[in-house]
């Protein structure tokens with residue numbers, strides 16, 4: 001028997017969001033190029049903010065500057081944020097490209113998220129900072145030195161470095177490394193925006209930093225709690241790190257998907273939880289609202305359809321989707337081949353609902369149960385969701 005779906009109570013968060021002013025959709029061509037369905041009604045419960053390379057992104061990200069704190073008509077945090085592949089704010093940092101997809105301004109300071117590329121032999125100098133930093137390697141291989149340890153993370157692996165742990169990294173092998181950086185709380189995004197050099201896109205060239213660039217980075221570092229001159233002793237102590245080699249981590253089958261946890265709340269002091277999600281055709285959770293966490297998605301493979309307030313966006317590899325708390329949303333694989341994405345929540349919490357209602361998987365090679373999820377899983381989900389501040393809106397199609 002299918003579980004009954006509750007009526008929505010008055011004063012539902014979705015209604016509360018019907019106050020947003022419409023924003024201009026992305027230029028049709030850009031939206032099409034990005035595989036995004038352009039055009040949405042004048043008023044949306046959750047306004048979708050497309051961020052193609054260039055103007056729109058520039059405007060929102062100038063707010064990252066501490067000097068500019070003026071109110072916006074539509075709070076950034078009521079929006080679903082879509083940043084297509086190659087979109088976002090590009091920065092030349094130490095002569096390498098960085099693409100910011102979310103900064104503290106969009107996440108109420110809970111996290112910052114960017115992509116970066118570094119050539120072989122280069123990396124980041126020894127430093128430390130108070131925020132928790134996570135690296136997911138998309139391509140190539142990176143050697144991290146953290147405290148008294150050296151950890152090599154190849155493509156598909158993840159390393160989280162705790163606040164206060166001195167660290168450095170360099171790219172090994174013959175090719176560039178590409179990686180995603182998730183920091184919590186946000187703040188480093190503002191440092192990089194202020195100390196780096198803005199560039200239009202990722203086409204380069206990315207010139208080596210000038211002495212002035214380096215001086216600016218150094219002089220601003222302290223302001224943002226970034227310490228460049230870690231004492232040698234800091235590299236003699238046991239580091240606070242969490243390393244996941246590719247395909248390593250607890251696995252849970254939930255919502256028809258296979259989730260592999262890269263970091264959970266206990267690992268991050270509750271700052272965030274991050275997991276790799278294999279979403280088979282037909283997979284994805286029912287529409288829901290979480291009231292506590294900012295959620296981020298980064299598509300790694302295949303294509304996923306995200307829905308918010310009746311609108312939909314088809315997202316391919318390299319696309320970021322940011323969902324603030326209180327916004328109804330869902331995603332589904334509507335293709336005939338598996339998709340994969342990273343999903344994270346900040347602060348952590350939602351992963352506990354997944355653990356409680358999903359099923360532990362021990363054999364990675366066993367095929368996951370095909371969607372839709374079994375009725376007993378949906379019943380568990382409906383019963384447990386309120387304890388995690390989550391409202392399941394509909395089981396339609398489930």
Ligand SMILES: [Fe+2]
Nearest residue numbers: 127129133167
């Ligand atoms: Fe760092």
